[in-house]
Amino acid sequence: MNAPAHPSRTLSYAEALREAMALALESDPNVVLMGEDIGVYGGAFQVTGDLIDRFGPDRVMDTPISELGGAGVAVGAALTGLRPIYEFQFSDFAALAMEQIVNQAAKMRFMLGGEASVPLVFRMPSGSGTGAAAQHSQSFEAWFGHVPGLKVVQPSTPYDAKGLLLAALADPDPVIIFEHKLLYKMKGDVPAGHYTIPIGKAEIRREGTDITIIAGAIMVHRALEAAETLAADGISAEVIDLRSVRPIDSATIIASVCKTGRALCVFEGVRTLGLGAEISALIAESDAFDYLEAPIMRLGGAEAPIPYNPDLERAAVPQVDGIERAVRKLVGGEV
Amino acid sequence: MPTEVILPKVDMDMTAGTLSVWHVAEGDFVAKGAPLFDIETDKAAMEVESPASGHVHNMVAPGQSVAVGAPVAWIYAKDEPVTAPPASAARADGVGTAPSIVPPRPAAPQPAAPQEVHHDPRQRATPAARRLARETGVDLRHVAGSGPKGRVQRADIDNRAHGQPQHGAAQLPSGWSVQPGDLHLTRRAGRDTAPLFLIHGFAADSTGWAPLERALPKDQPLLRLDLPGHGKSPRRSLRSFAELARAVVAAFDASGADQVHLVGHSLGGALALALADIRPRKILSLTLIAPSGLGPEIDAPVLNGIARASRVESLLPWLRRLTADPDRLGEDYARAALRGRLDPQLRAAQLDLATALFPDDVQAFDLTAALRRVTARTAIIWGRADRIIPWRHALAARGDMALHLLPECGHIPHIDTPETVAGILARQMA
Numbered sequence: 105m106n107a108p109a110h111p112s113r114t115l116s117y118a119e120a121l122r123e124a125m126a127l128a129l130e131s132d133p134n135v136v137l138m139g140e141d142i143g144v145y146g147g148a149f150q151v152t153g154d155l156i157d158r159f160g161p162d163r164v165m166d167t168p169i170s171e172l173g174g175a176g177v178a179v180g181a182a183l184t185g186l187r188p189i190y191e192f193q194f195s196d197f198a199a200l201a202m203e204q205i206v207n208q209a210a211k212m213r214f215m216l217g218g219e220a221s222v223p224l225v226f227r228m229p230s231g232s233g234t235g236a237a238a239q240h241s242q243s244f245e246a247w248f249g250h251v252p253g254l255k256v257v258q259p260s261t262p263y264d265a266k267g268l269l270l271a272a273l274a275d276p277d278p279v280i281i282f283e284h285k286l287l288y289k290m291k292g293d294v295p296a297g298h299y300t301i302p303i304g305k306a307e308i309r310r311e312g313t314d315i316t317i318i319a320g321a322i323m324v325h326r327a328l329e330a331a332e333t334l335a336a337d338g339i340s341a342e343v344i345d346l347r348s349v350r351p352i353d354s355a356t357i358i359a360s361v362c363k364t365g366r367a368l369c370v371f372e373g374v375r376t377l378g379l380g381a382e383i384s385a386l387i388a389e390s391d392a393f394d395y396l397e398a399p400i401m402r403l404g405g406a407e408a409p410i411p412y413n414p415d416l417e418r419a420a421v422p423q424v425d426g427i428e429r430a431v432r433k434l435v436g437g438e439v
Numbered sequence: 440m441p442t443e444v445i446l447p448k449v450d451m452d453m454t455a456g457t458l459s460v461w462h463v464a465e466g467d468f469v470a471k472g473a474p475l476f477d478i479e480t481d482k483a484a485m486e487v488e489s490p491a492s493g494h495v496h497n498m499v500a501p502g503q504s505v506a507v508g509a510p511v512a513w514i515y516a517k518d519e520p521v522t523a524p525p526a527s528a529a530r531a532d533g534v535g536t537a538p539s540i541v542p543p544r545p546a547a548p549q550p551a552a553p554q555e556v557h558h559d560p561r562q563r564a565t566p567a568a569r570r571l572a573r574e575t576g577v578d579l580r581h582v583a584g585s586g587p588k589g590r591v592q593r594a595d596i597d598n599r600a601h602g603q604p605q606h607g608a609a610q611l612p613s614g615w616s617v618q619p620g621d622l623h624l625t626r627r628a629g630r631d632t633a634p635l636f637l638i639h640g641f642a643a644d645s646t647g648w649a650p651l652e653r654a655l656p657k658d659q660p661l662l663r664l665d666l667p668g669h670g671k672s673p674r675r676s677l678r679s680f681a682e683l684a685r686a687v688v689a690a691f692d693a694s695g696a697d698q699v700h701l702v703g704h705s706l707g708g709a710l711a712l713a714l715a716d717i718r719p720r721k722i723l724s725l726t727l728i729a730p731s732g733l734g735p736e737i738d739a740p741v742l743n744g745i746a747r748a749s750r751v752e753s754l755l756p757w758l759r760r761l762t763a764d765p766d767r768l769g770e771d772y773a774r775a776a777l778r779g780r781l782d783p784q785l786r787a788a789q790l791d792l793a794t795a796l797f798p799d800d801v802q803a804f805d806l807t808a809a810l811r812r813v814t815a816r817t818a819i820i821w822g823r824a825d826r827i828i829p830w831r832h833a834l835a836a837r838g839d840m841a842l843h844l845l846p847e848c849g850h851i852p853h854i855d856t857p858e859t860v861a862g863i864l865a866r867q868m869a
Contacts, residue, residue: 365567365593393566394566394567394569394570395566395567395570396565396566396567397565397567397568397592397593398565437585437586437587437592438587439587
C-alpha cells in the first residue's frame with residue numbers, strides 16, 4: 105500500500121468512491137465513466153453524484169438502458185486505449201452483460217497472446233438488506249470470482265473503497281468492484297489524495313486466538329460485532345476481511361487458521377458452491393489442516409431468492425446472532 | 440415391497456447416531472413393536488422398536504454412525520424374495536452419508552456389546568490431535584476423546600502426553616492392564632417379586648449397599664452390580680460414558696432379569712438412567728440417588744483423591760467430604776473401604792475412568808434428555824448437604840417425578856440415612 109501522505113477526513117463509503125473517481129478523472133484523461141443514470145441523476149445510489157458537473161458529459165456518460173450494450177462499449181473502449189469505469193445500477197443486472205464480462209473482457213488478453221488488454225472497472229452495487237427483493241439484492245462475487253482473467257474485490261470500509269477502486273483503475277486487466285449497498289452511508293477515515301490498496305491482500309480487522317472468521321463486505325462488520333460480544337465471554341475471535349475475492353489471499357487465511365485452529369466463513373452469497381466453500385477447501389488442503397480443532401464451518405445465503413418481506417430478507421443471509429452461535433458451537437466443542 | 444427401517448431422530452439436535460447393537464440376527468422374524476436395535480447419540484442411548492412384522496434383512500453393521508433418516512435394515516414379508524436393498528424411499532435431510540450395507544449372512548448371535556478391548560482403529564480425532572499424537576508418539580486409540588461423539592481433541596493428547604497436572608500426577612500408580620470377563624453381579628434371593636437392581640457410584644462397589652440392605656425387608660430380592668474396574672469386576676479400558684453404559688446394559692441383559700426396580704447412586708444413577716432409557720420395558724421403577732449426568736458441576740478432586748488414595752490417612756479426608764456429618768466416618772470405615780482398594784491397578788484404572796468421564800473436572804455426559812424420556816415411576820433422592828454434586832441438579836426432573844431432598848444429608852444418603860431411603864424404595868415398589 106502506498107502510504108497516504110495526506111490528512112484523513114471522514115467520508116462516507118459512497119463519497120470515498122466518488123473521490124477516487126474524481127482523482128482518476130483529474131489525473132488521467134483516458135479515464136471515462138459510463139453507466140445508466142450516472143450523469144445528471146448522479147447514479148442509482150448517488151455515487152457519481154456531481155461528477156458530471158465537474159468533468160462534463162464527455163467524461164461522465166449516460167448510457168442507454170442496455171447493460172449488454174453499455175458493457176460492450178466499455179470493453180471496446182478499454183481495448184482501444186481508454187480506462188472506462190462502467191457502473192451497473194445493481195450487480196444483479198450484470199447477468200444481462202455476462203457475454204461482455206466473461207467471454208470478452210476476461211478472455212481478450214489471453215486470446216490475443218498478450219497483444220491487447222482490457223483495463224476497465226465494473227462497479228457493481230450488491231447485497232441485500234434494502235428491501236429491493238429478489239432481482240436487486242444478490243451477491244455474485246463467487247460467480248465472477250470463478251472466471252480466470254477477472255479480478256474481483258469487495259471493500260468493506262470507505263478507506264478500502266477508495267484504495268481498491270484506485271488500484272482497480274491502475275490494473276491492466278478487468279476488475280469488478282462489488283460495493284455493498286448497506287455500506288454506502290458508512291462513514292470512515294479516508295485520506296485525501298491518491299493511494300491504493302493491493303488487490304489480492306486480505307486484512308486482519310481484529311486479532312484473536314480461538315477462531316478465525318473469514319468474511320467479506322457487510323459480513324466483516326457483523327463478524328466484528330459478534331466478536332465483540334464473544335470477547336465478553338472469553339472467546340477470542342480473529343476477523344479477516346477478505347477484501348479480494350480473486351485473487352484470494354490464501355496465505356493470510358492459512359496463517360491465521362494455523363494459529364487459531366478453527367475457521368468460520370461468513371459470506372452473503374448463497375452458501376452452496378460459494379466463497380465459504382472455496383475458502384474451506386483451501387484451508388483443508390493447506391498446512392492449516394493439521395492445526396484444525398474442529399470442522400470448518402460456513403455461513404452463507406439461504407437456498408432461496410432474497411425475499412421482499414423484511415423479516416425473511418434478514419433471515420436469508422447471515423446475521424450477528426447467527427455468527428455468534430456458530431462460533432460458540434465451534435469453540436465450545438459442540439461440533 | 441419390504442418395509443424400510445430408518446434411524447429415527449430421538450433427540451432434538453441429532454443428525455446421526457450409532458447403531459450399537461441389533462436384537463435380532465439377519466433373517467430373523469421380528470414382530471411389530473418388538474425391540475429391534477439400540478442406538479446411541481452423543482447425548483443418549485435407546486431401544487428402537489420394529490415398525491413392522493417380518494424378516495429382517497440388509498442390516499447395517501453395528502457400531503457405525505448412521506445419519507438420521509438413513510435406512511438401517513429392511514423388513515420383508517414371509518415369502519417376499521430378498522434382494523439388494525431398494526433405494527431409500529426418503530432421506531430426511533440429506534445429512535451424512537449412506538450407511539454401508541452388510542451382505543445377508545447366516546443367522547448368528549450378535550455380540551451383546553462390543554468388547555471394550557477392541558478399539559475402533561478409526562478413532563475420531565481432530566486433525567490437530569492427530570498431528571500432536573504423531574509428534575508425541577501417543578497412540579490415539581488409547582486416548583479418551585472429550586469432543587463430540589468421543590472425538591479426541593488436542594487437549595486430550597496434551598493431557599496424555601504431559602500427565603494430568605491438575606490432578607497431581609506424582610502419586611499415580613504406573614499403568615494397568617485390561618482384564619477379560621463379565622461384570623460381577625451378586626444376588627440375594629427372596630420372595631417372588633421383582634428384584635432391586637443396584638448400581639453403585641464411582642470408586643465404590645456393591646458392598647457399599649450393605650447399610651441400605653439392612654434397612655430393607657429381609658426377603659427383598661436384590662441384584663448388585665460391580666462396575667468395570669470396581670469391586671470384583673474386571674478392569675476394562677473405557678473411554679467414554681457411552682462405553683460404560685454399554686457395559687452396564689450388557690451386564691443387565693446377561694443377568695436374565697425380567698423386570699426390576701432400578702436404583703443407582705451418583706455415577707450409578709446416571710448409568711441407571713441410561714439403562715432405563717435403553718430398556719424401558721424392563722424397568723418397573725427408577726430411583727436415582729444423587730445421580731450424575733444432570734449438570735456439569737462435580738467435585739472431581741474428591742473423586743480423584745478417593746481413587747488415588749493408598750492409605751487410610753489419605754483416604755479418610757476425602758471420604759469425610761461424602762457425608763454431612765464427618766464425625767460419622769472414622770478410621771475403621773476408611774480401613775474397611777481401603778481393603779477393597781488395595782490393588783494399585785484398580786486405582787489406576789479408576790483414575791483413567793475419572794479422566795474419561797470428568798475431563799477438566801466437568802461431568803462430560805448429559806442425561807437430562809434421558810430423564811425427560813423416562814417412562815417408569817421415578818424418584819430422585821438428594822442430600823441438601825451434598826458436597827460432591829449440587830443437589831440443585833435434581834431440578835432437572837420432570838414435574839411428575841418425586842424429589843426427596845433430604846436435609847442434613849450428604850452425597851451418600853443410602854449410608855447416611857438408610858431407613859429413609861428404604862422407605863422411599865418401599866413406596867417406589869408399591
